[in-house]
């Protein structure tokens with residue numbers, strides 16, 4: 001979680017910084033506020049009355065005041081003053097905050113300002129009584145406000161940052177994790193369709209949860225694909241079971257009927273015992289091929305197929321196999337051609353297994369062609385240092401939509417499924433397995449009713 005660890009450190013660091021700075025500002029305020037005497041503010045407030053008082057009118061005020069001239073003669077006194085208009089006061093005393101004042105006016109402080117006449121010369125004073133609790137109250141509220149304002153602002157800012165960050169965390173971490181949880185629960189129940197919001201944005205992919213969602217989705221896709229392929233495999237296996245039972249039963253029934261015919265001496269007109277034994281042999285071959293395919297397939301599944309590769313000359317091998325195949329193919333009345341390149345190359349193969357692949361391809365060609373007009377070509381080629389073997393036929397061909405699947409296990413193209421041609425749908429998948437084990441590739445090129453070409457490379 002390096003991305004989020006970094007983010008967390010930045011956010012926590014930022015918040016600590018904000019709080020530290022604002023706390024410092026608050027403490028600073030506190031120190032400064034303590035030294036500011038709030039009576040100054042009250043003085044500024046009552047100063048507005050100065051002009052009127054100088055003009056000789058005495059407006060009402062929140063604070064009781066006393067006006068006297070330079071001789072100490074009281075010109076105006078509010079009731080709170082224990083002095084009346086016309087009394088005489090000692091100017092110096094009135095302007096001082098001495099003990100006798102504090103005794104006489106307990107709970108009050110005084111503040112005064114100079115009154116000036118037309119020539120701007122001092123001609124008297126106004127002295128205000130300010131209740132101490134007003135000062136204290138004002139001082140307290142102000143202090144509180146001034147002190148709390150920076151740190152309060154800091155706390156507010158931190159909260160905003162935290163809210164924004166938690167919504168970010170929710171969007172980037174919690175919500176995807178919640179979705180992953182829901183999807184995982186569904187997967188446990190076998191439902192692979194609950195999507196987690198995919199992360200395409202490169203920025204998102206950079207953080208670990210983005211990466212996790214991305215990988216989770218890959219995993220879900222993979223599991224879903226596996227589930228689908230397992231379903232189709234299961235279906236194919238079920239189909240295979242019914243096909244195999246049918247395909248095994250047909251030659252067995254024929255063999256049984258013909259053997260009984262020979263035993264009972266009942267032979268259909270136009271046929272003799274030799275025809276019967278030929279048919280029995282043919283059907284036995286079909287059975288043998290099917291059983292071999294099944295056995296080979298189970299070997300590929302268990303990875304038990306033995307492949308012993310040795311270095312041999314490709315041209316020598318091709319010439320030898322061509323000779324063998326010619327004998328095999330022509331016995332069915334099918335024309336056999338071969339094109340073998342002149343150059344030679346050493347290939348590392350298991351000749352027994354490669355021969356098996358070729359026989360599989362050749363048998364398919366024989367199976368899916370009209371033997372009377374059948375033609376087959378074996379080509380051995382070397383291109384760019386890569387050897388390849390090709391089997392061409394002029395058989396029934398394969399529909400374009402079937403071609404991508406012919407190498408899948410148990411797959412039988414539509415035509416062969418519907419016709420009565422026996423088969424397990426395993427031959428080509430076994431060929432592919434053997435070629436894969438040799439590090440080569442196997443291909444198919446075909447057109448419906450226009451023959452097929454199967455070829456594979458050897459490295």
Ligand code: ADP
Nearest residue numbers: 364365368406412413416423424425426427428
């Ligand atoms: P099968 O036992 O059915 O022949 P394979 O795996 O050998 O199984 O072949 C798979 C399918 O590919 C066959 O069922 C058939 O439809 C098609 N196929 C293979 N080779 C040929 C070919 N030479 N001509 C036409 N169709 C072919």
